[in-house]
Amino acid sequence: MLNHSLLEEKLGFKQIRNLLESYCLGDPGRELVSGIHFSSDYRSIKNELILNDEFKTLMITIPGFPSEEYTDLRQDLVRLRIPGTFLPVEDMLKLKYSYNFFTDVINFISAAPAPAFPSLYQLIEGFYPDPHINSEIHRILDEKGEIRDNASAELLKIRKAISAQMAMVDKRIANMLVQAKREKWVNSDVEIAIRNGRLVIPVPAANKRKLKGVVHDESATGHTVYIEPTEVFELNNEIRELELAENREIIRILTQFADFIRPQLDEIINIYKLLGRIDFIRAKTLFSLSIGAAMPLMSEYPGISWIEARHPLLFLSHSKQNKPIIPLSIELNTTNRILIISGPNAGGKSVCLKTVGLLQYMLQCGLLIPLRETSEVGIFSNIFIDIGDQQSIEDDLSTYSSHLFNIKKLLETAGGETLFLIDEFGAGTEPQSGGAIAEAVLEALNERKCFGVVTTHYANLKLLARQGNGFANGAMLFDTRKMIPLFQLKIGKPGSSFAFEIAGNIAFPKDILEKAGEKLGHAQLDFEKQVQELETERSEIILKEKQLHQADEMLSVLMSKYEKLTEELESKKKDIIENARQEAKTLLEKSNQIIEKTVRDIKQSQADKEKTNLLRKDLKAFIEEIETPIAEPLPLPKPREPQKPVTVKIKPDQFKVGDKVTMEGQYEAGEILEITSHEVVVAFRTIKLHVKPEFLELISNPVIKAESGSRRNISYNNMINDMNARMSNFRLSIDVRGYRAEEALGIIQKYIDESVMLRVPEVxxxxxKGNGILRQIIRNYLQSVPEVKQFADEKLEAGGAGITLVKFR
Incomplete structure (x- = not known):
């Protein structure tokens, strides 16, 4: 709808293009980066993303991908079609490096398992390095890129002759110098020099007639001339003829090589196209790794369901400064197609808008985008954006007129597959008129089933959203306590501009703000403040409910264990009683036997006094043995009774932050966090209450003060903090590619245990995919876990058999 150049400039895509070009190794790759364009063809976009994702996996799992620079010789190779033409030696060396790079790339990809990288294998299908080309280049050129002496027998013969002639020249001119010094034609310290590529002897001008030869140069003063002796001159001419013959032989060798590769020129040119394509994919992969991009779930229909999306340029900038970036989660669907974002200035509204536009544009240009891989992305036929001041002096358009002109073009072409992004909709003119026009435009776009994101401060646009009417509100959150924006998008509620709060935070004159408040009305200011405070408290309550729910689940587990233990103890108690009965019965039988035996023995001994005494002693010892009491178990310690704190009643205005207090009639101790004109904020364990000061009592005994924040809270708080930490660090997906089966199984066992403990419904x-061994081992383990309800392959477009989706009971 807008021209792509303007769209890319406003979204920042030109910077993305520049970064991609910096990752390229050669010109063919950079040409493909320059040719990146927006597409609405679902199949081609998906194929490009899959290819990029496979290459990303390849680089992560198998390091060492070739990265040599190469030179584009396609134009030079086209000229070789004419018989008799040849490549210069320097271009032949470039061809050698390029062909080596091509060979390394093909061998690297071919060494990877084909089932894991089907798209890459399809890309290189039909390309096979010809070893004869490399060997022929190696036969002609040495490692320095020079023609080898033995590239041909004739060249070797010529170069040997040149070497012999040059040695003779050196010998002759050295003898001539010695003779000249002996005859005093030259000074004794004179050495041989070079002029015009020839060896010469520096001779004083007065003696130049004494040395026969050719004068090649003279000194600036004219006192010295440089002479090449006649004998050496003739030898150098012969060397020159040999050099010309060497050059003719080199041209013959290069022409012969050109004749050798001429039948394969089309194949070599296609190799350069493949190198450019792989270089292009490699650059996109390196960029996607730098921004943490992932392969999302794809739909051929328009829509957005993004989780933790990040603006790539902002992410790179913040990473260099070690600053965190707050991710964006956003959804546009058939129920809520148009999102109206409101909130404070400098709160992140425009960044949200640009993030949506840039990521969608990147996606439809075939680039992976930085968001969670479980996000779902759709395809739009066109994108419209209206951001910034577009005032035009040449066209005599004001800022607002320019905005209206753009909106007019949007209305002319918008449809159900249009994504529009408008910043500060309706601004630039009188608020009531601008708001009314903006509202009418949004209603018209909603009727056409368009998708869009707009930012505004206008109340009438915030009121558009109703259940199921196509509109949704979104607020950029603002911390009213710290007076700073949170840069977080909250969908479902409108936001406030917080103009007065921001002005006060930058020390704007108070008298001006007071007058402005009087003109607006304090009721309106209090209403906006209360709405925001309610939203903040609502978020805190949701967090507390989550913590309480986790604690309740843990308590349920403990209760279940307690009940199980009680049942076991009850069962053991019955067994102990039964065993005691059996032992008593046995003991009674044994007692009767002993008594009967004693009586019998007394009768048989005819009441012998000594024998009778012995039998009585034995019977007494047995009775003492059975009457020995069983040691009683030590009594369990009684639970400590809660100690009532010692309190004193003080005046409401005497409380201060940090005081330990309790409410009337209660034992629980709390701490004062904040004091306002009407109420006091008190923290009782993890719960914050707003209480009127007249209902509070000051704790005076230090024991209770110490206990209030330690023993009674420590186990509960530790449990909550541990659960929160585990939940915040937990990921809904895990990657075990590249691990051995034993290592992967250990990782999966810990991951499943933690998933069960945190009550995660699905991971x-x-x-x-590979050969399926790791997949089978993992699934065999999942079958043995009773908490696993079911598991199956992920959707085909999300990874298919390469991902197992696990659902818990």
């Missing part, structure tokens, strides 16, 4: 395990 994904990325194990790759």
């Amino acid at each position: 994904s395990i990325l194990h790759g």
